[in-house]
Amino acid sequence: MQDNSTEARMLRLSFSSYAYLKGHDPKAGRQAVAQATEFWGISGVVDWFAVADDRHQFSFALVFVVLEALAETNEYSVVVRGTNPMSLDSWFRENFAVGTKVPWPGSPGAGKISQATATALTLHEGLRDGGKSLYDYLQQKIAQDKTRGRTSVVRFTGHSLGGLVAPLLALRFSESYPRFENLQLQVYSFAAPTAGDSEFATYLEKSFLENARQSFGEVRFIRCRDDVAVKVWDKRDMLGILRLYAFYGVPINLFLIAVLGAARWSVRKLGYTQPFAKTPGSGPFHTDSTDLFALDAFEAEDYLDGGLAAQFHRAKAIAKRPYSHRVFRNTLAWVVHGVVMHVVPYALHLLTKTEQEYVAGTLLKTILTHDTFFVERRAVPRNN
Numbered sequence: 071m072q073d074n075s076t077e078a079r080m081l082r083l084s085f086s087s088y089a090y091l092k093g094h095d096p097k098a099g100r101q102a103v104a105q106a107t108e109f110w111g112i113s114g115v116v117d118w119f120a121v122a123d124d125r126h127q128f129s130f131a132l133v134f135v136v137l138e139a140l141a142e143t144n145e146y147s148v149v150v151r152g153t154n155p156m157s158l159d160s161w162f163r164e165n166f167a168v169g170t171k172v173p174w175p176g177s178p179g180a181g182k183i184s185q186a187t188a189t190a191l192t193l194h195e196g197l198r199d200g201g202k203s204l205y206d207y208l209q210q211k212i213a214q215d216k217t218r219g220r221t222s223v224v225r226f227t228g229h230s231l232g233g234l235v236a237p238l239l240a241l242r243f244s245e246s247y248p249r250f251e252n253l254q255l256q257v258y259s260f261a262a263p264t265a266g267d268s269e270f271a272t273y274l275e276k277s278f279l280e281n282a283r284q285s286f287g288e289v290r291f292i293r294c295r296d297d298v299a300v301k302v303w304d305k306r307d308m309l310g311i312l313r314l315y316a317f318y319g320v321p322i323n324l325f326l327i328a329v330l331g332a333a334r335w336s337v338r339k340l341g342y343t344q345p346f347a348k349t350p351g352s353g354p355f356h357t358d359s360t361d362l363f364a365l366d367a368f369e370a371e372d373y374l375d376g377g378l379a380a381q382f383h384r385a386k387a388i389a390k391r392p393y394s395h396r397v398f399r400n401t402l403a404w405v406v407h408g409v410v411m412h413v414v415p416y417a418l419h420l421l422t423k424t425e426q427e428y429v430a431g432t433l434l435k436t437i438l439t440h441d442t443f444f445v446e447r448r449a450v451p452r453n454n
Contacts, residue, residue: 076225076256077258077420078420079112079147080147080227080258080260081258081416081421082107083110083112083136083147083149084152084227084229084232084233085106085229085429086103086110086112086149087103087106087134087150087228088106088151088152089102089103089105089106090102090103090121090129090132091129091154091155091156092156093129094121094122094123095121096119096120096121096199099119099121099132100116100134103116103134104116112136114136114137114138116136117136117137117146118133118134118135118199118202118207119133119134119199120133120198120204121197122193122196122197129154129157130154130157130159130193131151131194131197132150132151132154133150133204134149135147135148135149135204135207136149137211142219142220142221143221143222143223144215144220144221145223145224146222146223146224146225147227148204148224148225148227148239148240149227149228149236150194150226150227150228150231150232150233150236150239151228151231151232152229152231152233153230153231160231163189163190164189164190164231165186165231165263166186167184167185167186167189168185168186168303168336168337168340168342169185169336169337169340170184171184171266171267171340172184172185172188174270174273175188176241176242177245177273180269180273181270181271181272181273182266182269182270183238183265183266183267183270184265184266184303184340187234187238187266190234191235191239191242195239195242204239205242205243205246208224208243212224212250212252212253213250215252216250216251221252221253222250222252222254223253224240224253224255224256225255225256225258225288226240226255226256226257227258227259228259228260228262229260229261229413229416230260230261230262230263230299230412231262231263233259233260233261233262233291234259234264234265236257237257237259237262237289237291237345240255240286241274241277243255245277254287256286256287257278257286257291258290258292259292260416261292261293261294261299261300261412261416262293262300262344263299263300263302263303264302264304264344265345266342266343267340267341267342267343268341268342268343269341270343271343271344271346271347274345275345275346291344291346293344294415294416296314296315296411296415297411297412298311298408298411298412299412301314302333303333303337303340303342304344304347305334305337307344308337309334311330312327312330314408315403321400322404323397325397325401326400326401326404413429414426414429417429
């Protein structure tokens with residue numbers, strides 16, 4: 071049976087955001103996302119959509135809003151796409167530019183965020199649909215709902231980079247716009263990298279817990295302990311990255327040691343810290359779900375198609391080959407494991423068995439062929 075919880079719905083919407091990777095045509099992107107939400111069984115309409123291009127053929131930043139009108143409430147799901155895997159600009163500017171920090175652009179004294187985070191936030195805040203920013207659209211809709219006696223629920227969600235940016239958009243909206251008595255803000259962040267330093271993490275936590283300008287409801291940061299993305303760029307968590315997939319039979323090598331060691335060295339004095347990482351959940355706050363769906367050895371492979379599972383086993387059986395060749399294959403196996411663990415555990419945690427198999431079975435195809443992510447023309451059966 072399909073999990074119809076809000077958390078599962080937000081994950082499906084986050085996966086839907088990957089439906090448009092090539093090109094940067096707002097009309098085509100809106101259509102692709104609308105088809106994806108229908109594919110995943112999401113009710114509502116895509117009411118606001120914006121996409122930015124990089125300097126090549128791929129879309130850079132993408133955000134859309136799904137509006138669902140209920141009896142007395144309008145629900146707005148603000149969905150932020152993760153990194154476009156085919157956009158080098160996005161990788162370098164929104165992910166890897168962490169060697170410097172800049173002040174949080176909102177309230178003064180709120181700590182600092184990485185340059186990559188600042189770039190990503192600026193790009194997403196700069197998106198427009200029909201000349202309206204996301205904030206302008208939300209403010210207008212909430213005001214209209216108020217005049218009609220309706221309650222507005224605005225949920226911000228995203229996976230990976232989207233899971234990093236979505237809470238920041240919610241925070242900026244709460245900082246910058248007047249309080250609406252008919253409004254409740256919610257956040258569902260999946261697999262988010264680290265946005266800023268410990269001072270900013272503390273500010274984010276307090277803002278969500280104690281914010282006096284807006285009413286925050288559900289705030290969930292969902293993480294898997296075997297996901298590389300949630301461990302960068304906190305130098306304490308980065309210590310364990312090298313050993314992360316040894317449990318799955320993937321050996322480490324000098325190349326991986328050098329790359330990860332250099333990354334950790336570059337951020338050693340910057341104090342990057344995940345929000346809610348050390349705080350037990352309380353009330354509506356689901357701060358860290360790592361122990362809820364940590365995988366046993368090879369469990370993820372049970373859901374992979376034969377081709378991807380065979381690649382895993384082949385990579386593990388190369389110990390007797392020339393060292394240079396083994397280094398390459400071991401590194402590739404480590405990277406593939408990293409990609410799989412960045413996606414599959416969240417599906418295992420929230421989606422149906424059929425959806426889990428679909429997610430895992432299309433993942434490698436997407437990576438290798440640059441095909442549309444998690445969307446085909448056939449529907450996923452939902453009867454199990």
